[in-house]
Amino acid sequence: MPPRPFPLPLGIGTDIVYTKRIRDMLLKGQSQPGHGHLHRFLRGFLSWREQTLFWQVFQKGPEAVYDDLPLAVRYLSGR
Numbered sequence: 001m002p003p004r005p006f007p008l009p010l011g012i013g014t015d016i017v018y019t020k021r022i023r024d025m026l027l028k029g030q031s032q033p034g035h036g037h038l039h040r041f042l043r044g045f046l047s048w049r050e051q052t053l054f055w056q057v058f059q060k061g062p063e064a065v066y067d068d069l070p071l072a073v074r075y076l077s078g079r
Contacts, residue, residue, distance in 0.1 A: 017077045023069065026076075030066050038062050050079055 029037030042051050057075060058064040065072045 019073050019077050022076050023073045026065065026069065026072060038065065046079060 025041060026038070029041060042054060046054060054075065058068075058072065060067075
């Protein structure tokens with residue numbers, strides 16, 4: 001077996017996120033009637049389990065997301 005390079009590939013890393021872009025996308029959805037945009041946005045990059053955990057944090061629904069927008073942006077940026 002050939003030697004493996006160091007460090008061993010683990011498939012982990014650090015991503016740089018522009019939080020203002022996430023905030024702008026959330027606010028764009030707020031201006032549209034209904035909350036279909038928010039649900040589509042979340043389905044775009046969260047797994048089913050992560051979506052469930054997101055809605056446990058924001059139990060009051062989409063209104064809670066917009067009421068505490070900085071928390072929502074931080075939460076989504078971490079994902």
